[in-house]
Amino acid sequence: MTIEDIKKALREYGGPPTALMEVCGTHTAAIAKNGIQSLLSDRIAMVSGPGCPVCVTVSAYIDRLCELSGRDGYEVVTFGDMLRVPGSSGSLADSKAAGGRVRMVYSPFDCMKLAREDKNTTWVFAAVGFETTAPIYALMAGQAAEQGIKNLRFLTSVKTMPAAIRWICEKNKVIGGFIAPGHVSVITGSEIYKPIAEKYNLPFAVAGFGGESVLAAIYALTRLKGQGKVVNLYPSVVSETGNEKAAALLLKYFEPGRAFWRGMGGIDGSGLYLKEEFAYLDAGSRDIARDVETPGCRCGDVLIGNLSPGDCPLFGGVCTPQSPRGACMVSQEGACFARFSYERTGSE
Amino acid sequence: MKITMAHGSGGIATEELIRDVFVKYFKNDILGAMEDAAVLPPEGGRIALTTDSFVVDPVFFPGGDIGMLSVCGTVNDLLMSGAAPKYLTCAFILEEGLKIGNLNRIAASMAAAADRAGVCIVAGDTKVIGGAGGVLINTTGVGFLPEGRAVSPKRCAQGDALLVSGNLGDHHAAILSARMGIENDIKSDAAPLNAPVEALYKAGVDVKAMRDITRGGLATILNEFAAASSLGMEIFEENIPVSPAVQALSGILGLDPLYMGNEGKLLAVVGGRDADRALAALRSTELGKNAAVIGRVTEKSGAVLTTKLGGRRVLAVLYGEGLPRIC
Numbered sequence: 195m196t197i198e199d200i201k202k203a204l205r206e207y208g209g210p211p212t213a214l215m216e217v218c219g220t221h222t223a224a225i226a227k228n229g230i231q232s233l234l235s236d237r238i239a240m241v242s243g244p245g246c247p248v249c250v251t252v253s254a255y256i257d258r259l260c261e262l263s264g265r266d267g268y269e270v271v272t273f274g275d276m277l278r279v280p281g282s283s284g285s286l287a288d289s290k291a292a293g294g295r296v297r298m299v300y301s302p303f304d305c306m307k308l309a310r311e312d313k314n315t316t317w318v319f320a321a322v323g324f325e326t327t328a329p330i331y332a333l334m335a336g337q338a339a340e341q342g343i344k345n346l347r348f349l350t351s352v353k354t355m356p357a358a359i360r361w362i363c364e365k366n367k368v369i370g371g372f373i374a375p376g377h378v379s380v381i382t383g384s385e386i387y388k389p390i391a392e393k394y395n396l397p398f399a400v401a402g403f404g405g406e407s408v409l410a411a412i413y414a415l416t417r418l419k420g421q422g423k424v425v426n427l428y429p430s431v432v433s434e435t436g437n438e439k440a441a442a443l444l445l446k447y448f449e450p451g452r453a454f455w456r457g458m459g460g461i462d463g464s465g466l467y468l469k470e471e472f473a474y475l476d477a478g479s480r481d482i483a484r485d486v487e488t489p490g491c492r493c494g495d496v497l498i499g500n501l502s503p504g505d506c507p508l509f510g511g512v513c514t515p516q517s518p519r520g521a522c523m524v525s526q527e528g529a530c531f532a533r534f535s536y537e538r539t540g541s542e
Numbered sequence: 543m544k545i546t547m548a549h550g551s552g553g554i555a556t557e558e559l560i561r562d563v564f565v566k567y568f569k570n571d572i573l574g575a576m577e578d579a580a581v582l583p584p585e586g587g588r589i590a591l592t593t594d595s596f597v598v599d600p601v602f603f604p605g606g607d608i609g610m611l612s613v614c615g616t617v618n619d620l621l622m623s624g625a626a627p628k629y630l631t632c633a634f635i636l637e638e639g640l641k642i643g644n645l646n647r648i649a650a651s652m653a654a655a656a657d658r659a660g661v662c663i664v665a666g667d668t669k670v671i672g673g674a675g676g677v678l679i680n681t682t683g684v685g686f687l688p689e690g691r692a693v694s695p696k697r698c699a700q701g702d703a704l705l706v707s708g709n710l711g712d713h714h715a716a717i718l719s720a721r722m723g724i725e726n727d728i729k730s731d732a733a734p735l736n737a738p739v740e741a742l743y744k745a746g747v748d749v750k751a752m753r754d755i756t757r758g759g760l761a762t763i764l765n766e767f768a769a770a771s772s773l774g775m776e777i778f779e780e781n782i783p784v785s786p787a788v789q790a791l792s793g794i795l796g797l798d799p800l801y802m803g804n805e806g807k808l809l810a811v812v813g814g815r816d817a818d819r820a821l822a823a824l825r826s827t828e829l830g831k832n833a834a835v836i837g838r839v840t841e842k843s844g845a846v847l848t849t850k851l852g853g854r855r856v857l858a859v860l861y862g863e864g865l866p867r868i869c
Contacts, residue, residue, distance in 0.1 A: 201852070220796075227798070229853020300722050405851040515861035526796070535858035 197406050200413045207235035207416060213368050214238065214415050215499050217359060218375035219246030219527025220403055226532035228405035230412075238416065241368075241499040242529030244358055245375050247322045247351075248275045249497060249521040249528045250455045252485040255322075255351050256281030262318050262349070262477065263294030271305040272320040274298045279524050282486050302330055306337060309346040318477050321350045326377040328352045328466055329440040332447040335472055347477035350467060353453050356386055357464035362498050363394040369499055371397040371415035373408065376428055381444075383436030384426040392422040400426045447472055454485050456521055457494015493520035496529050503533040510534060545640040550670025559668065563645055567653040568663040572629075580664035582629060585686055590625035592616060593682040599867040601644070601677055603720045605712070605729030606805070608679055609648035611869060613655035614805055616683040617734045618754040622808065624693040625685030627736070630656060631665040633680040637673025648677065659734035691743070695770035695811070697750040702839040703817035704777060707738050707808045707824050708832040710760060711788040714802035717868045719791065728787050733806035738823075738830040742810065745823035751811040756869060758860045759801040763809055764845040765859045775845045777837030777857070800847075801860050803868050811839065 216222055222242045225231065231240055244250045256279050263270040263286065270286065277287045277298060290296040295315075299305060305319045321331045331348060338346050355378050362369065374387055379400045387398040397418035401411035407427060414425050426432055444466070453465025460483065468476045487494065490508050495501035503509055503522065513519040515531055522528035548555040565573065572580050596612040606614075613630065620627040632652070636645070656663055661683070712731040719726055735754065742749055751771075753763045760782075764775040784792075784799045792799055806829060812820045817835050824830035840846075845857035 197851075223796075226855065227849070228851050229847070229849045229855035230851070232853045232855065233851065300718075405849065405853070409851070515858075531861075535861070536855040 197409065200409050201233055204234050204238065204409065204413055204416070207237055209237065209416065209419070211237045212239070212370040212416065212419065213241050213499065214371050214373065214412060215241045215243045215362070215369045216373040217243035217245040217355065218373070218377065219249065219525065220377065221373055221375070221401070221408060222246065222529055222532050223527050224403045224405065224408055226536035228408070229536070230405065230408055231537060233409070234412070238412065242496070242532070243362065243372070243499060244455060244458065244497040245324070245355070246522070246525050246527040247324060247327070247353070248279055248525035249493065250353060251276070251279060251322055251351050251521060252454045252456050252482065253281045254454070254482045254484050254486065255349070256285065257283065258478065258482055259286055259318070259320055259349060260284060260289040260294065263289045263296045267314065268316045268318060269295035269297060270318045270320060271297050271299055271308065273322070275525050276320055276322065278518060279521050280488060280519060302334055305346065306334060306343070309343050313345055316345050316347060318347045318349055321348045321352060323352055324375070324378050325354055325381045328448060329381065329443050332443045335447045335468060335475055338475055339472065346475060348468065348475055348479065349477040350479040351482070352448070352466040353455065354450070354464055354466060355382070356390065357461050358455060358458070359387070360390055361458060361461050363390060363396065366499050369396070370419055371399070373411045373415070374398045374400045374424075376400065376402055376432070379428070379432040379436070381437050381440050383434050384424055384432050385434045386436070387424045391424050395420055395422045397421050398424045400424070400428050400432050402428045402431070451480065454483055455497070456485055457487065457497050459485060488519045491520040493522045496522050503530040506530070543642040544675070545636045545638055545642065545645070545670055547638060547670055549636065550668065556668065563642070563649050564666055564668070567649040568656070568666070570662045570664065572662060572664040573666070580629070580631070582664070587689065588687040590620050590623045590685040590687055591682070592619040593680065594619060595678065595680040596869060597678050597867050598717065598869055600720050601648070603730055604716045606732040607648055607651050608677060609652035610655040611732050611805060612679040612681045613652050613659060613661070614732050614734050615756070615869060616681040617659040617661060617736070620683045620685035621735050621739045622693065622752045622754050623685070623687065624691035624749065624752070625687045627659055627661045627683055627685040629684040630661050630663045631682045632663055633667040634669070635678040636668065636670050637676040638670060639673065639675035640677055641675065645677065655734060659736055693749055693752050695751040695767040698767060698771040698773055698811050698839050700773060700839055700841050701814040702750060702811050703814050703820070703835050704775065704837040704839065705810045705812065705817070705820055705824065705833060705835050706755065706760065706783065707735070707810070707830045709783045709785045709788065710755065710804060710807060711784055711792060711799035711802035713805040714797070714868055715788045715791050718795070724791070726787055726791065728791065731804055731806035733829055735806060735808055735829065737827040738808065741823040741827050741830065742820055745819050747812050747816045747820045747823060749810055749812060753809050755804045755807045755809055757803045759799070759803060760809060761800040761845065761857045762860050764857060767811065768843060768845050771839070772843055774840035774842040775837065776840045776848065778848050779850045781834050781836045783832045783834045800857065805869060814838070
């Protein structure tokens with residue numbers, strides 16, 4: 195079957211209407227950037243899931259970072275994406291403008307360098323991410339422990355996917371299949387989705403991030419409707435059992451725990467926290483156990499596929515990429531950002 | 543030798559610095575008069591005037607440095623109005639601790655770029671502030687507009703062709719690679735665009751609108767042109783020239799060459815019938831050898847991209863931080 199055959203089949207799809215969820219934010223961005231929705235029949239709706247690390251971060255986490263950035267002798271180090279995420283009383287960018295110490299880095303290892311060079315400052319790294327990024331944090335924690343670096347802290351918001359996907363399957367009865375997160379699957383392996391697929395009779399397709407890979411995954415899901423199967427369309431990178439070395443490294447430094455997801459609340463076993471023996475490297479990550487949304491913001495519903503971004507009352511009016519009210523409008527991988535930036539037509 | 547506060551005092555150290563660095567490299571009669579203001583001979587035609595400040599970090603990067611950038615940036619802004627660039631002024635803000643050897647390198651590179659762009663540096667200023675050995679430069683440029691040239695996005699009309707003069711994203715990718723310590727062969731494209739612009743006019747092309755594709759990238763300019771003309775700008779992903787190295791780097795880092803800054807590329811809007819002639823003119827120059835027709839002006843408003851897969855989507859303006867201090 196050629197890509198042209200797949201495009202034709204998806205354009206002319208005449209089966210029952212279906213909603214498919216791409217879990218991963220990178221897939222959300224790929225779908226938007228490639229104009230994938232414009233290539234699909236009106237009967238296939240793509241729904242974005244909770245796979246953008248910035249979007250699922252609760253406001254209490256941002257509040258804690260803001261508070262640390264204003265503390266004497268502390269400096270918060272973060273990826274650029276996090277700067278503009280609104281907390282309950284402002285973003286990190288607001289804190290920085292008000293004199294807080296906040297630094298943007300491209301690589302987490304820049305933070306190690308800062309900690310080695312300026313020992314009078316306590317450097318707090320905003321460690322957000324999923325299974326994919328977590329092994330890097332484990333490496334950093336390992337280096338810090340070995341080299342006796344005392345002035346580095348992690349404020350972690352590290353989440354794991356299977357528990358969240360299970361939660362969505364319980365709450366959302368519309369989704370007819372999942373494009374499984376590609377990067378996460380590299381670490382976890384594709385088999386991890388099998389029990390969920392079988393329990394809920396929903397197909398999972400593991401896919402790469404090119405436009406053609408995404409189309410192939412959508413096609414596979416429409417063909418497998420109602421079947422609890424996992425297909426791996428990304429076998430060059432994703433194996434059945436994943437990257438066991440990375441998983442072992444992760445388990446050396448981190449342990450699972452209850453994590454809070456924006457709009458979804460606390461989910462047992464869906465987070466990773468530094469183990470007790472490395473707790474001295476932690477800046478209070480386990481204390482972040484609440485979620486207060488911006489009034490009117492419906493990111494929570496968007497993240498689990500219960501609300502289309504365009505149906506949120508704030509979308510495009512008071513909430514835009516220029517002035518985001520919710521996290522889904524901040525990140526380039528957020529469902530609202532993608533919809534606002536790429537999918538409106540000229541007339542909207 | 544390093545810059546100290548004395549070099550900004552206005553006393554003997556300042557005088558020595560001006561003589562041993564700036565006058566040495568920027569040598570010309572007007573600057574050589576060393577008066578408070580440059581006095582320029584009268585010249586016919588409308589005057590184009592522009593100013594720009596340069597804060598790039600790192601100061602030296604693959605393919606260029608802040609000095610050549612400060613000349614190219616301002617010269618290119620003049621060229622984009624259709625003007626022939628003629629004079630520049632430059633103001634240096636030096637941070638204490640800057641190596642004088644580095645300042646020499648920067649001045650030499652400015653002089654070479656000015657020579658290439660056909661402009662004279664006729665006035666300057668130097669201040670020293672506390673800091674960590676950095677340098678900031680402002681340049682102001684004066685050019686003259688030949689009769690009959692009118693460049694404005696308001697002149698765009700349905701059916702016009704959109705051309706870019708070469709591969710997108712090189713400067714942005716070079717700066718980012720330097721900052722992240724990534725080793726590759728990507729070099730900044732910083733260059734004065736005299737040759738491609740002159741080639742267009744020499745070929746008799748009526749350039750309706752023109753912009754150098756700097757911060758914010760091509761997508762941002764297309765949105766500006768769409769807004770100014772109340773028309774649509776439609777481009778085709780498969781026609782957009784990007785080098786394999788930049789494509790690979792931006793793929794890894796999640797960047798989009800359509801939003802990446804350049805320092806030696808232009809977007810030109812020409813009448814549909816002028817498209818082939820304009821493309822040939824651009825390609826006849828070294829800087830324009832990878833030029834391409836990337837799309838057209840349409841009746842519908844806004845900027846739209848047709849993707850390689852055949853999907854269509856809005857080309858949004860750049861939101862958020864972008865990459866600070868790339869120019």
